[in-house]
Amino acid sequence: MDIKKLPFEPMNEVHQKEVEILERLLEFIKNQKELVDVYNEFLEDVKRHFSFEEDLMQKYDFFAKIPHSMEHSRIMDELEEIKKYKLADYQFLQTYFEEYFIPWLINHIETMDTVTSGYFDMIGVTIDKTP
Numbered sequence: 068m069d070i071k072k073l074p075f076e077p078m079n080e081v082h083q084k085e086v087e088i089l090e091r092l093l094e095f096i097k098n099q100k101e102l103v104d105v106y107n108e109f110l111e112d113v114k115r116h117f118s119f120e121e122d123l124m125q126k127y128d129f130f131a132k133i134p135h136s137m138e139h140s141r142i143m144d145e146l147e148e149i150k151k152y153k154l155a156d157y158q159f160l161q162t163y164f165e166e167y168f169i170p171w172l173i174n175h176i177e178t179m180d181t182v183t184s185g186y187f188d189m190i191g192v193t194i195d196k197t198p
Contacts, residue, residue, distance in 0.1 A: 068169065071177050073184035077194050081116045082176060088112050089164070089172075096160045106154060110146055117143065120183065123194075129186055135179050142171065 068086050073079055088109045095105050117139040124132035153159050 070173060071181065073176070073181060074188035075184035075192065078120065078180060078184050078187075081119055082180075085109075085112050085116050085172075089169075093161075093164060096157055096164065099157050102154055102160075106150060110150060113143065113146060120180070123187060123192065124183065127187065127190060127192060129183060131179070131182065135183060138175060138179060142168075 068090060070082055070086060073082075088105070092102070092105050092109045094100075095102050117136075121132070121136050121139065123129070124135060129135070149160070149163065153163075
């Protein structure tokens with residue numbers, strides 16, 4: 068899956084790691100393999116991804132931190148609900164990820180994350196290590 072590169076490189080690194088895990092998860096769904104471990108890995112990575120961005124938005128007083136964080140919360144709620152109730156429903160999972168989550172992720176990166184990344188880059192944010 069190709070995703071837009073952003074001006075703030077640490078966000079690209081976080082996104083690339085998430086895409087790699089997501090692609091593995093999609094392969095497990097397609098082949099109807101046991102999903103618990105790879106789904107948990109994906110979920111934990113998404114949590115780290117969102118926390119990474121939210122911590123920076125808070126630290127550097129990003130002007131759109133509230134709507135950006137609300138989008139993260141909404142998606143996390145969905146992913147947690149899937150873990151509780153839908154993890155054995157491979158058809159649902161395939162539809163959800165291909166028709167909803169992936170388009171959402173691409174749009175989120177191309178809109179909210181592009182603005183956020185540009186802000187971090189503009190003010191010269193540096194970090195020691197990406198999660």
